[in-house]
Amino acid sequence: MIRISCDVHTHTLASRHAYSTIDENVRAAAEQNFEVLGSTDHFSGMLYPERDVRNFQFFFNVKSWPREWHGVTLLHGCEADIVDGDGHLFGCDIPVDREINGAPLKHPTTLKKRVFRDCDYVIASIHRKDFTLGQTPAQNAQMYVNALQDPKVFILGHLGRSGVDFELDPVLEAARDLGKLIELNEASLSDSWKRDKSLAPCRHIAERCAELGVQVSFGSDSHISCGIARYENVRKLLEDIDFPNELVACRSKEAFLAAARAALPDFAL
Numbered sequence: 001m002i003r004i005s006c007d008v009h010t011h012t013l014a015s016r017h018a019y020s021t022i023d024e025n026v027r028a029a030a031e032q033n034f035e036v037l038g039s040t041d042h043f044s045g046m047l048y049p050e051r052d053v054r055n056f057q058f059f060f061n062v063k064s065w066p067r068e069w070h071g072v073t074l075l076h077g078c079e080a081d082i083v084d085g086d087g088h089l090f091g092c093d094i095p096v097d098r099e100i101n102g103a104p105l106k107h108p109t110t111l112k113k114r115v116f117r118d119c120d121y122v123i124a125s126i127h128r129k130d131f132t133l134g135q136t137p138a139q140n141a142q143m144y145v146n147a148l149q150d151p152k153v154f155i156l157g158h159l160g161r162s163g164v165d166f167e168l169d170p171v172l173e174a175a176r177d178l179g180k181l182i183e184l185n186e187a188s189l190s191d192s193w194k195r196d197k198s199l200a201p202c203r204h205i206a207e208r209c210a211e212l213g214v215q216v217s218f219g220s221d222s223h224i225s226c227g228i229a230r231y232e233n234v235r236k237l238l239e240d241i242d243f244p245n246e247l248v249a250c251r252s253k254e255a256f257l258a259a260a261r262a263a264l265p266d267f268a269l
C-alpha cells in the first residue's frame, strides 16, 4: 500500500482564492499524521493587477514561521507561474528597487529573485496556456525543461491538468537527470470538472515516470484546510499502476528532504 506523508503543494489565504490560514493548514496536516507540509502560495499575475513588490510581501517574512509546528515540519515555497514559451517564471521581468516601506534598495533586484530568495523550493506551473498554443510539442517540452533548470525549481506542478501539448519523455528525462520531481496532484483528480480531462494524462505521466525512473511529488493543491494531506485519488492511481514506492519522494520526510538536498544547491534543511 502506498503511503504518503508529505503534502508539498498547498495554499493559504495569501493566494486570495484560498480560504485557510497557515496555522489551520499545519493543524490539518498534523491530524492526518503527515510529517511535512509545504506551503506554496501562488506567485503569479493572477493575484493583483499591479506588479508592485508590496503585493507580494507575504512571502518576505516566512522566516518567522516555526520549522516544527504541531509536530509537522513546515517548508515554505511558492507556486510560480511559467509565463512564456521559453519557460520564464513570473516576476523575472519585474524590477524591484524599493523595500516594502518605500526605502530605496542598495542592490536593485527582480521580484522573482526577491521572492525566491526566501523559498525553500519552488513549484513551476502553467495556469494560462495561451502562449504554448503557437509552439510545437518539442518547444513546449523545452519550455518545461528550461523552467526545471532554475536552481530553485524543484517540482513541475500539475503537468497532466494544464492542457499543454508537449513531448513528455524529454521533460521526464530532464527531471530525472536533475533529480527534480514531477507532481501528482490530488486536486486534478478529485474535482469532478478537472478529473474528466485530467485522469488519462495524469495516469499516462505516472506510468511513464515509473518506466523512466523519475521521482514524483505529492500535492493536494488544496485551497482550504480540510483538503490538506488528503490523497485518496493519487493513492488509487499509484496503486492501480503498481507505482514503485521508492520513486515517491513524499513517502517520508527523510526521502523528501534527501531529494531536495540533492537537487537544490541552497536547500538548507
Ligand SMILES: [Zn+2]
Pocket: 011, 015, 017, 042, 223
Ligand atoms: Zn490556486
Ligand SMILES: [Zn+2]
Pocket: 009, 010, 011, 079, 221
Ligand atoms: Zn496550486
